[in-house]
Amino acid sequence: MTIEVLDPTYDGDTISFKYAVGLENLKGATVGIISNGKKGTFHFFNALEDLLTKKYKAGEVIRVIKKNYSVPAEEEIMKEVKKWDAAIAGVGD
Amino acid sequence: MPVSKSYNLDNYAAVQEFFHSHNWTDGLPVVPPTPEAVKDLLELSKISPEHLIGIEPVRSRAITAEKLAINAVMAGCLPEHFPLVCESFSAMLKEPFLLHGATASTGGCAVLVIINGPVRKLLGMNGTFNALGSSDRATTVIGRAIRLILCNLLDARPGDADRSTLGHPGKFSFCIAEDEENTNWLPLAEERDIPHGVSAVTVMAAGSPRQIMNEWTTSPEEILDTFVAEIKSCMRHYSIWHGNYAIVIPPQLRVHFEESRWSKRNIRRYVFEHARIKRKEWSDCGKTAVVGNKGEKEYTALTDENHLLVVAAGGPAGGFGAVIPPWFGTKSKAVTQPLGLCLDCGPE
Numbered sequence: 034m035t036i037e038v039l040d041p042t043y044d045g046d047t048i049s050f051k052y053a054v055g056l057e058n059l060k061g062a063t064v065g066i067i068s069n070g071k072k073g074t075f076h077f078f079n080a081l082e083d084l085l086t087k088k089y090k091a092g093e094v095i096r097v098i099k100k101n102y103s104v105p106a107e108e109e110i111m112k113e114v115k116k117w118d119a120a121i122a123g124v125g126d
Numbered sequence: 127m128p129v130s131k132s133y134n135l136d137n138y139a140a141v142q143e144f145f146h147s148h149n150w151t152d153g154l155p156v157v158p159p160t161p162e163a164v165k166d167l168l169e170l171s172k173i174s175p176e177h178l179i180g181i182e183p184v185r186s187r188a189i190t191a192e193k194l195a196i197n198a199v200m201a202g203c204l205p206e207h208f209p210l211v212c213e214s215f216s217a218m219l220k221e222p223f224l225l226h227g228a229t230a231s232t233g234g235c236a237v238l239v240i241i242n243g244p245v246r247k248l249l250g251m252n253g254t255f256n257a258l259g260s261s262d263r264a265t266t267v268i269g270r271a272i273r274l275i276l277c278n279l280l281d282a283r284p285g286d287a288d289r290s291t292l293g294h295p296g297k298f299s300f301c302i303a304e305d306e307e308n309t310n311w312l313p314l315a316e317e318r319d320i321p322h323g324v325s326a327v328t329v330m331a332a333g334s335p336r337q338i339m340n341e342w343t344t345s346p347e348e349i350l351d352t353f354v355a356e357i358k359s360c361m362r363h364y365s366i367w368h369g370n371y372a373i374v375i376p377p378q379l380r381v382h383f384e385e386s387r388w389s390k391r392n393i394r395r396y397v398f399e400h401a402r403i404k405r406k407e408w409s410d411c412g413k414t415a416v417v418g419n420k421g422e423k424e425y426t427a428l429t430d431e432n433h434l435l436v437v438a439a440g441g442p443a444g445g446f447g448a449v450i451p452p453w454f455g456t457k458s459k460a461v462t463q464p465l466g467l468c469l470d471c472g473p474e
Contacts, residue, residue, distance in 0.1 A: 036141055039159045040131040041150050041196040041278040045188050103227025103457050105184055 367455025376440025
């Protein structure tokens with residue numbers, strides 16, 4: 034006799050997400066970096082900005098910092114993101 | 127009837143391997159969540175499978191009663207434990223708790239659940255011996271259910287959404303019942319505006335407990351100085367930021383407060399006034415680099431004496447106590463809620 038068991042995981046997402054179409058290259062592009070504001074991210078993003086402008090010839094690199102690193106980016110930041118060609122966000126510590 | 131997807135497996139051992147292989151457990155065996163067992167939990171609480179417990183605000187995930195029930199069965203909960211699981215999770219979903227931050231942080235806290243009121247006795251909870259360990263069945267399985275729910279509904283598995291550097295053993299289960307019978311102090315929930323005789327849960331994003339000992343005085347001030355020393359140590363070694371601290375006081379120390387007519391309020395006041403350090407003290411523990419020019423600035427463990435949660439719990443012998451520090455300052459605030467589901471938990 035078999036045992037029937039129920040799935041304990043979340044299964045309510047009805048919207049499927051897909052990646053945005055990538056850029057061919059970053060030449061002249063506006064790239065935004067969203068920092069969580071932790072001290073350790075500053076050196077890393079400085080280096081990244083250098084790389085983006087010098088090696089990949091990005092047109093402009095915009096840096097924004099979340100007010101609270103434990104919550105999602107604020108509405109104002111999300112409005113800004115729509116003006117960028119590419120955004121870089123991630124967990125930094 | 128349950129609406130979740132189901133699987134037919136050959137036997138008990140196959141169930142265990144299936145759940146482990148899908149990373150749906152905390153590493154321990156689980157009780158198979160059969161449709162009948164899940165239905166029993168929901169029926170006793172008279173809630174439908176689709177009943178909305180709340181919405182996780184960061185990921186907009188709707189948390190339904192059935193999913194909580196499945197995980198509660200897996201943790202070993204009986205139907206009568208389920209209302210406390212629902213209420214605890216509902217409290218965790220309140221905005222001040224900041225559930226996503228608390229469970230995703232490298233800081234590695236666990237969710238501490240503190241139970242007050244008549245429901246403790248109805249469910250055989252024990253706030254005495256081994257209060258912070260696996261003191262009894264009910265608190266153990268309720269605490270475990272909370273962790274399994276976080277893992278399975280919010281992906282708070284190690285290395286997934288849970289980015290804890292270390293975590294702590296409370297992540298398996300961290301639920302205690304206050305020892306209301308052996309004290310004349312007000313229960314924690316009542317101090318936090320829950321009416322007398324009403325069962326309630328308090329949830330706190332909590333670091334690991336730090337045990338203190340002082341068997342060599344009967345002075346309330348001196349006993350509290352030991353607790354305060356540990357809080358100040360947390361501020362020096364871990365985080366200087368103020369937040370909800372909990373202190374757990376067992377009977378051997380409680381008796382000295384009670385004989386001196388010290389209430390929880392007196393305790394909170396004393397700790398509020400004394401748990402303070404200057405930023406320059408970071409230099410004593412290797413953190414000179416971040417003292418800067420604010421060395422003389424004073425930091426308090428509590429910005430309000432009500433931020434201290436004083437809990438009567440622990441076995442009868444031993445001059446021990448515990449300080450449970452907050453995850454990280456006031457980013458997450460403790461939340462207290464009355465038990466709103468249909469257990470017979472009115473005043474005795």
